[in-house]
Amino acid sequence: MPSLASAAGSLLAQFFVALTRVRHPRPIHPHGVALVGEMRWLGASASGISWIDEPPAGPVAVHARLSRSIGVPAPLPDIIGLALRAEGSAGPVDLTFASTGRARFSRFALLPRRSPSAAWSSTILPYRGSHGPVLLAVRPLGPDDLPSDPHGVARRLRTTPWRLRVYAARPSGRWHPFADLTLHAEEGSLDTGRRMDVGRHTPPGATIAPWISALRDPSYRSVQRHSGARG
Numbered sequence: 387m388p389s390l391a392s393a394a395g396s397l398l399a400q401f402f403v404a405l406t407r408v409r410h411p412r413p414i415h416p417h418g419v420a421l422v423g424e425m426r427w428l429g430a431s432a433s434g435i436s437w438i439d440e441p442p443a444g445p446v447a448v449h450a451r452l453s454r455s456i457g458v459p460a461p462l463p464d465i466i467g468l469a470l471r472a473e474g475s476a477g478p479v480d481l482t483f484a485s486t487g488r489a490r491f492s493r494f495a496l497l498p499r500r501s502p503s504a505a506w507s508s509t510i511l512p513y514r515g516s517h518g519p520v521l522l523a524v525r526p527l528g529p530d531d532l533p534s535d536p537h538g539v540a541r542r543l544r545t546t547p548w549r550l551r552v553y554a555a556r557p558s559g560r561w562h563p564f565a566d567l568t569l570h571a572e573e574g575s576l577d578t579g580r581r582m583d584v585g586r587h588t589p590p591g592a593t594i595a596p597w598i599s600a601l602r603d604p605s606y607r608s609v610q611r612h613s614g615a616r617g
Contacts, residue, residue, distance in 0.1 A: 418453030418467075419536045420578035421543065423569035425472050425552070431564045433554040434515030436591030437479060438564050447473045450569055451578055452502055452539060455484065460534035463498035466505035468524060469582040470567075479589045480582035483507035483524050490558050493521065502539065502548075503532040512557055513592040520592070523553045523561060536576060543571040 425448050427441030448470055455465035466485040471478050485505040486493050499505040503526050512519035526532075527549040533539055548569045553561040572578065588594060 417457060417536050418451045418577050419540045419543070420572035420574075420576065420580075421450040421452060421548070421569040422572045423448050423450070423547070423567060425565050425567050427565045428563055431554065431562060432517075433520050433562070433564070434517030434591075435513060435520055435554070435589055437474075437589035438515075438520075438554055439591075442474070448567065448569070449572075449578075449580060450567075451580065451582075452536075454534075454536070455496075460536075460538075461500055462534075463500050465496050466499050466502050466507060468502075468505075468507055471580070471582055471587070474590075476590055478587045480584045480587035481509065481522060481589075482582055482584055483509060483522070486510060486523075488523065488525075488561065493523070493555075493557075500534050501532050502526065503528075503530045511598050512595075513589065514595055515592055519557050519595075521555050521557055523555070524550045524567065525553065526550050527566075540571045540576050543569065546570075 424445040426445045430441060431439045433439055450471070451467075451469045453467045453469075454460070455467050458464050468483045470481045470483070472481070484507055485497050485499045486495055486508045487497055488506050488508075493508050494510055496510075506523065506525050508521055508523040510521075512521045514520070529542070529546055529548070532542055532548070548567075550567040550569070551563050552565040552567060553563050555561045585594065
């Protein structure tokens with residue numbers, strides 16, 4: 387598995403570097419909306435990841451970016467992406483979600499959506515905690531009629547907060563809610579140059595399987611170098 391993942395990771399890195407030359411600086415998720423807000427834990431959990439299971443004393447500040455992965459024109463359906471950075475005393479935690487299903491198998495399948503309001507999204511690749519692998523997901527709670535295009539989303543979220551619930555689950559298990567997110571459009575420019583680094587800024591108590599790092603990290607590092615992105 388590690389050697390196969392390394393070979394696939396190298397091929398993916400070459401593909402994304404070539405794509406970056408055409409779609410600079412972001413080969414995927416080219417257009418997005420910068421968001422800010424807070425994350426509030428719902429109580430103690432038992433996922434096996436301390437960042438999830440041990441609630442902080444109060445809300446945690448977050449920065450996020452909502453985007454359309456392929457970049458097809460709205461209102462055509464696209465893979466909805468949400469990148470999230472939660473600040474903490476031990477440093478930032480970066481998470482990335484993409485629109486999927488929520489059932490046993492569909493939680494691993496990328497599914498296009500017209501609106502972020504309809505986008506249940508998961509991490510697709512699991513983290514490892516003390517009890518085994520753990521997937522994370524977010525479910526929008528409201529409003530239920532967000533526009534498809536980034537400019538429309540930004541206009542709406544300047545006056546109305548976007549509320550989401552955050553879940554954890556075993557790869558084939560039941561989803562358990564552990565936190566709520568409240569996000570609104572960041573003041574200033576529509577988008578942000580901030581990049582999340584899920585390989586370096588993992589949740590405390592979680593690790594990433596070597597095969598996942600071998601598959602994902604070469605593409606991420608290569609795109610970072612060629613795009614001049616900041617973390």
